Amino acid sequence: MRIKREKVSNLVLEEIKKMIKSGEFPPNSKLPSETELAKMFGVSRSPIREALSVLAASGLVESTQGGGSWVREVSLAEMLEPVQFEMVEVEQVQDLLEMRTIIESEAAFLAAKRHKPKDIEDLEEALEAFRKVSEDQFKIGYEEDYAFHRIIVRAAYNPFLTQTMDHLSELHLKAMMFSLEKNLGWEAKRQEVFMEHVHIFNAIKNRDSQAARDAVIEHLTNARIKLGDKRVSKL
Structure with a gap:
């Protein structure tokens, strides 16, 4: 799965959100590594890292030192629809x-x-x-x-x-x-x-x-x- 280069981190963010919502990445599951996600989307690790930071800041995933990122147990259907997540600088x-x-x-x-x-x-x-x-x-x-x-x-x-x-x-x-x-x-x-x-x-x-x-x-x-x-x- 490859995505366009413009606003790469935003596009990656939207794709991961869709995959969480669809159940491809279900609650309490571990997300693929940054390297694996980069290969999946055909991008570098930098936009992957930015997208994961936004997901962590918004409470959709939790990251642990050396343990990767995990999808949180939340009401994803309610959170993903109305909320417009902005990139956190x-x-x-x-x-x-x-x-x-x-x-x-x-x-x-x-x-x-x-x-x-x-x-x-x-x-x-x-x-x-x-x-x-x-x-x-x-x-x-x-x-x-x-x-x-x-x-x-x-x-x-x-x-x-x-x-x-x-x-x-x-x-x-x-x-x-x-x-x-x-x-x-x-x-x-x-x-x-x-x-x-x-x-x-x-x-x-x-x-x-x-x-x-x-x-x-x-x-x-x-x-x-x-x-x-x-x-x-x-x-």
Whole structure:
């Protein structure tokens, strides 16, 4: 099966989606390797890799380090019809993380000063949920991650910060999925990300505003480095 060269990655993406929907690649099945897919479509591995990244970011497949890509158990008929998947440019995710660093570090600074007992209870529950999902090597955990960060913004008690987070929620979730799926199968990396959340939580709980701000900056800076953002370096 060969496809035209124009917009190769988009065409590959559409073909793989059709094959998933038709059942040729059924739920919980392992996709062919990048090399095998490249031969199947008559293209290089680069557009295959781009298409798989989009499928992973959209939640249709999960990729594991050294274990290939697997079709997720989802309602594919509902997901594939109405959704228009766009190519995810890693530079855009880097820019979003930069914006999140600016907003969420200051939100954490304020949350450390302004939080109420219920905020700490909610934040601790969110942290525990993220811990549990982090121990499952086949779950991304982006929803649990988002919930944790949203509580921090809420605890800053600035309605404009909360509204900004909510307005960008879909974009944040997509970017978190794109970023966190890079850690699938990497127990050490997943534990490292969890511990970064622990440091943020402890700083806010202890009302240490500067430590809270620094912990968020370190956490999101590490995420940017993982995605190849050359504008930052490890703190």
